[in-house]
Each structure stands twice: as structure tokens, then as C-alpha cells.
Amino acid sequence: MPSPRYWREVPSRYRLEAARCLGCGKVAFPARRVCPHCRGERWENTALSQQGKIITATVVRVAPAEFTMEAPYAVAVVETPEGARLMAQVADCDPATVQPGMEVSLEFRLLRQEGHGGILCYGHKAVPAG
Amino acid sequence: MPSPRYWREVPSRYRLEAARCLGCGKVAFPARRVCPHCRGERWENTALSQQGKIITATVVRVAPAEFTMEAPYAVAVVETPEGARLMAQVADCDPATVQPGMEVSLEFRLLRQEGHGGILCYGHKAVPAG
Amino acid sequence: MRDVAIVAAGMTPFGELWHASLRDLCVEAAMEALKNAKTDQVDALFVGNMSGGQFVGQEHLGPLFADQLGMSGVAAMRVESACASGGTALRAAFAEIASGLSETALVVGVEKMTDATDVTEILATAADQENEVYHGITFPGLYALIARAHMQAYGTTEEDLSWVSVKNHKQGALNPKAQFRREVTVEEVMSSSMVSDPLRLLHCSPVSDGAAAVLLCPLKEAKKYTDRPVKILASGLATDSMALADRRELASLDAVERSARKAYKMAGMGPQNMQVAEVHDCFAIAEICCVEALGLVEKGKAGSAARTGYTALGGCIPVNTSGGLKSKGHPVGATGVAQAIEIFEQLREEAGERQVEGARIGLTQNMGGSGASSVVHIFQKV
């Protein structure tokens, strides 16, 4: 059974749920209580569109133990049209081709398995758009 | 292969090696660089005699994961004739009978196995004397 | 050295807070403190936390929490001294304000324990890993060894231990933030399951989540934030041997005595001046040893203090009016800050049903591991 720690993150990881600050308009992802821009605490819910543009990227060749089987893989900071930024792996392409400016879609995928016979960790990966 | 962390402790765990302060006579176990009594740094090697007296004891009933199979077991602070004190399990008797004042011998034993298929951890356990 | 005051406090309930993450807990307590002070600016953040790294895989809590509080940029650090992390973070923040390095400092003590599966093993990393934990000892086990020594030296009984739990549960039942808001009888305590002889389940503080926050500033600026500041008269921090086997006297806690001596000297006071105290009752025997080391009860006589009501609400020196770690809960890094909040509220006459009438001077004592570190603060109504 997924632990509380895992299901607390489900809204952001499964559904890309974010929040827009009613004070300054900043979109925070994941949602948080205090706006990092204006310190406001009033928000409206919003979901990120499942697309974005790569701001910066790398290829992880020496990976953490749980990701060793997948290395090398690309990881990028992606900006969505709402102005939110998030970290994601970039899949379905040669990692070396992942560059700033690249348009991507965000797709729900299995990320890894936690521990021996542990829980499956899901989230969004970026894939080259169109 | 035992890790450096393990073999660094071998002299005290396998051989009860201690040190006697040349400044004040205090016997430190395990050996250490600075005397906690007089701050001296000159020592002579000594080994603890494999016997002692229980100063205080308890029975651990809710055990750490690696010791679960052995619970309940007695743990005591033992004082050797040299005046050194050390912590040790008390074995080969009903744990509930372990009391302050009890005379014990210190015997080299397997303490536990570390991790899954990991290294075997040895050290001394106290057993009722005579 | 500038005089320093606490001007506001905030605290989550303590308990098994499944819904809240480590960062959620911090934000909830800290925002309550900031709102109470009607400010959203601080110069520095001090985080008291024993082991975010082991409990939830997160170190570097200073910048993480500053960020989550919308105050990225401020000075921030985490302070650790095992279960005394909260009180030690308060000490570091006190130095920061007293020195003039900052004008406001937020102290947040926090621990998220229920996300971890191996709490016993993690807590044991506060003891000597090579010479104690290696042999299979646990934290209840270490305090059980101390309890046996105290029984041996002074005739303290299992019933004496049990009365500490009875007293603290009775007081905690009056605390809306407490994890266990119910009274227990001495029979219930003495028939609860044995954890490590002679300590039973109801002699032990629970596994808890929680956070507590206080805001500090120079005393002369305190009226900006509140009309009832509480002055920190003194801070005493001290240590003892890490391993129990290296202590000559197992029935007393020298770090506590040393930290108290430093604090009394700094305050120009003694135990007889204290009117209310929060002490570190992680296990029932700890409260007994601590009130003796603090000089609140004569050495060797504290066994009966809870039973006779000497240390109870209404007694000569009420100890752990909050319910203590036993009833209020013990999210380890949060505990020292929560203790300061109880005294803050007592000296502001905000403690409701738990109020010690006319209290003007109070003390907190927060301890790490099996007593290898201890920190004492003395507070005064202004």
C-alpha cells in the first residue's frame, strides 16, 4: 500500500495540479501555502497543460542506484505555458539530442520502483512534442 | 569483505584491547586518543580481563530490526577488574535474572548479521560466571 | 550582550499527522507565529531537527523552509543535538540576536517521524553507534539502565515511575495540542506492556509528528510585536559522556546539572526561583533524574514527587504542565521549542486550565540522547 508520504504528492505527480496566486498571478507547482513571489496565501487551483519548453537539460550517466538500469537518461527543467517550471526526465528520444528550447509534451509514466519489491513511483516525463 | 569501518573496531571488539592513561591511570575502553579524566595523551596498551560485574541491566523486549529474532535479551553495563566499563548483552541465562552485582565472564560471540546477506558482527557477550 | 525576548509562538498539534509532510508542519507552525507577531519579515531562520535525512531523506532544511515560507534569501541554518535539537536551535537563535547579527530570528523545531519505517534504529543514532547500538541497545533500553541504577541507589519504584506518567497525562488532558488528551491510572501504566525492564509502554513518550515555532527579537524592540513579551534570562548548554558506560554515576544526569548551573548563574537565580518548568520526560525516569539535576527536587527524592503532587499542577513546582513529552507527544526536533512555548504561554497567563497562577519565572530543559547533551533556558515575564 502506498505510504502517506507517497499519496500526499499524488495531486502534483499524477495530475500536475498547481495553484495560481490571487495576489500576484504566480503559478506555483506543486501547490504551496505561501507565495514565494508576494507572500500571499490566497490561491486558485489550476492544472498545468501537459506541454512545455525545455529551459536547460543534462544527460545523467552516473545514476542513483534506483535509476541505474535507465542510465543514460536526460533530465530537464521544463516551463509550461502557465509559467510554471518543473523537473522531469525526457524520454522517447536520444538523450544527447535534448536541448534548451525544445518543445515537449508531459506524459504520465512509471519513473521507478522504490526499494526491494517496493512501491511503484509514477510521475510525468517529457517527450519531444508532435 | 568486512568494511574499514568494521575492522577499525576489531581490536576492541575481538580482543578487548584497552588503554591505561600514563597520567592518571584511567583505563579507557575502547582505546582513545585523549584521556577523558586528565586530558593526557600518553597511554600504555592493556587488555581487559574477560570478566566483570554487572553495574546495571535491562531486558530489551522491543528490539531493533536486526536483533528481533533474539528478543527478549538482557543488556548490561559491565565493570571489569581494571575499572573499565562496557556495554554487552548478557547471554546463557534467563534475561529476567540479570541483576546489578552479578559476576560475569566476557565471551567472544556472534552478535548479529548486518543487512541482507551482509557481514557477520562479532563481539563480546557477558555470561554468568562460574 | 543585548537582552532577547520571545514575542510570538505557533505550534501544530502533536500526533500522527498523516496528512502533513515535513515542510507542511514547519509552515503551519511558523506562519502561526508570524501572524501572531503581525509580521512577515525575519532576518534569520533556525531549524531544530534531529534527522530529516534519516526520517524522510531530506537534509538542508534551512533553505527549504525559508523557501516554503516565502522568505527565500534570509539567513538559515539547521541545528542538531538529537532530541535536544529544538532547545539548541533556540540557543543558537538567542546568540544570533544577542550578538546583533540579526534583528529578528524565527526558530522552528520540527520532526516528521511517521513517514519512516525504522524509527527505533533512527533514534538510536543519537547514542554511541560503535559501542552501544552495536550491542543491540535501544533508547528505552538506555533509560531502563538509568532507571535500574536510580532504583538501586535511591529505592525508586516502578510505581514512582508510573506516577510520572499519571501526572503528565492528567496535565496533558488539558492541552488541546497534546497527542494523548486522556488521563491514565497508575494501574493502567503498571499493566501496560514491558518495553525494556523496568520501563513499560506507558512510561515512554510516543512517536510523533509536529512543529513548534517562536519569534525572537531584542527585548527593546519587543513591543513592536506584542504587548506581552517574555524575556530570555539565560541559556545554558552542556554535555556529558556519549556512552552510558563512560559515566561514573548512572543514576544522575550530569549534562542536565551542568546546563542548569550555567543557566542559573547567567540568570543570577537558583532553582528556588523557578515557578513552572518543562523538563525532558522522554521516559518517566528522565523526569525524575532531570528534576533532581535541576535542583527542583532534592537528589534521590524525586521518585515520590509526582505521586505526592510536589511537581504537579497546584504543587510546589509544577513540572510539565503541557503534558510533557509523554502526553503532549515527542516529535524530537520540535520538543525543545514546544517547551519554550508552554512557558511563554504560562508567563503570559494564556495557559487556560493549565495556568500556574502568578508565574513570573519559568524554565525549560531539553535533553539529547541518553543525556549526553542538555540545554536549559530561563524565562521571565516582562
Place this chain on the structure above:
Amino acid sequence: MRDVAIVAAGMTPFGELWHASLRDLCVEAAMEALKNAKTDQVDALFVGNMSGGQFVGQEHLGPLFADQLGMSGVAAMRVESACASGGTALRAAFAEIASGLSETALVVGVEKMTDATDVTEILATAADQENEVYHGITFPGLYALIARAHMQAYGTTEEDLSWVSVKNHKQGALNPKAQFRREVTVEEVMSSSMVSDPLRLLHCSPVSDGAAAVLLCPLKEAKKYTDRPVKILASGLATDSMALADRRELASLDAVERSARKAYKMAGMGPQNMQVAEVHDCFAIAEICCVEALGLVEKGKAGSAARTGYTALGGCIPVNTSGGLKSKGHPVGATGVAQAIEIFEQLREEAGERQVEGARIGLTQNMGGSGASSVVHIFQKV
């Protein structure tokens, strides 16, 4: 606020020190500092350590080390801010002395990394566990993302990065305490294996064991311990967003800039006054971003600074004369204190072949995680 000085230092070699445990390392560095000051008494001990809990299962290092140093009883605490733990502990000790709470404070930065099998995972607990590490990023990966952004913004090249390593190895070859006492060529760096594009193995600091210690006291008492004390002119501590994705500008390190601004203001000086600097080159790109954020090199221009010799020994502003984290080694909790020791020795003209002639003012900058925390100290020859 009282003026504070460093009066003595001690340091282990940095490297893979298989023979030494965490406590051995601390004792070796601390005893050297105490002997150099010809004292065996301190009031307080500050331990800078990122994660004894995760690396070797040992928290509560304050009392453990006090005990091992034969000074059980003293005030002690551990301070953590990931890889900035050492510099942050120095800051806490500075506040302790400046406030008047203590008359002497020993700061020991220490990390024992080679006893652990999962160093990559442990270091990653300094980043945002829920939003970064969850997706498989590593520390080299985070700095690689910063490097790519800097290349994109300013045209910095892989060769520029490589020259930072070449420079620091050349300087480290002169440091008897360095882990890698050998020079490397730009070709060797650029043909070393790729860790996380564009960062190669020789752009990365190594996994190291080590400890570094300094003794602090009020400046006016400093002559008791040495005839060449070094004054701590300023301490600046600041933070930035924890997650890289939350930073608007990825090619700069705002926490570094903020910590520098605070320190320069406190010292009444600017970057133009600095004559030697130790900065946090955990990866080659970090040195480039840090010297820009510190104002030592113009923004966007630091790419070529190592290649041209601007930041080399003999250049306008020698950076990392010790060899930096790259060549000297990076036992994370020790690094910030070791940086202070390099400047201490430079200002005392004890740096031997690495000496910057006539240096009277120097700076250290120590950073946590991917730049979420930074601490800057400015030192002056007395």
C-alpha cells in the same frame, strides 16, 4: 558586538582515509588546533557536518566529539546546511563569541564519506527530495543544468570549465593536505568520462574524508593564543529557492550574491578589496558562477577567468589557492572550515608555495546543495 578572531587551526589531510573513523578525524584536527593555541580549554564546540546520520549512522556529534576530546561538559552543537555546514558552523560560533555567551569556541568541520556505500543518494538529500531527486537527478546533474544555462546565456564553453580544474589542480599540487596533489592538463580534463553532460569526472570534486578545525575568541583576548590572530570582519549567510526549477535565472547563484552583499556591507568593503578567496568549486561551473556572484569577476565573464589566469595564483584575484574542493578534496562538512584555514594561513603568510604576497584581506564562500544556501566570511590580518 565584540570583535572575533581566529587564533589557531588544525586539519587532517583530505582523501580516502580508510584508517580513520568519523571521531578519529575530528580529534586529529581539533587537537592540532588546540595545541597550536597552547590551550586545552574551550567553552563551546560547534560541529559542521552534513550527515553523520546517513553516512555512518551517527547523529548527536556535539557531545560525542566533546567527549572524545576529553572536554565532556562544554556547550556543543552540530550545525547543518548540507555542503555549507562547515561555514555555517563557523557563523554560529562567531555569533556565540560576538554575543559574549562564550570566551572560546572550537569549530570542527568533518565528514566521513568513504564508510558509506550510497554516497550519491546521501548527497542528493541536500536537494529537493520530492520534486528533484524523485525524478532521478543527481548532484552533478543539478550543476550540469546550471552549466548548460550559463553556456546558453554567456557562451561559456567546456574548455572554460576545464581550465577551472586545471588551475585548481595546479594550485592543489602545492598543498600538502590536498587529496590530489597532481596537475592535470586541459586535454585530460576534456577526455575524462562524462558524468552528467557537460560535466566530466575531472570537473567534479571527489568523495573525501577529512576534518578541519579553528579556534575562535574575542579579538582582544587573541594575543593569549597567538601573536598573529586573524580578525573575522564579517559573516553573511543567505538562501535561495531549494529547487532549481523555482529559480528565475539558472545561470546565476542568488544565495551567493545575497550572502556576499551581507558580508561586504558588514565589513564596509567590496569585492575590489579582496586579495585572496576560497570559493565553493564543488563542480567547475560552481566556481565560475560563484566568482561572478561574489563580484570578483564581471557577470558572464568568469568563463575565461581561469584560462587567462585572472583567478589563478599570481593573477588579479587568486581563487582557491588551496586547490579548492576539486583538488584538495570535499569532505562536505569540513569544506567551509578548511576554506577559512586557507585564508587564515594566507593572511598569516604561512601558505608556503601557495602564498599570495602581501594579502591582508581574504574571503571564503561555502555553498549548500545546488546553491540554496551560501555563507561568506571576510577575514583581515590584524
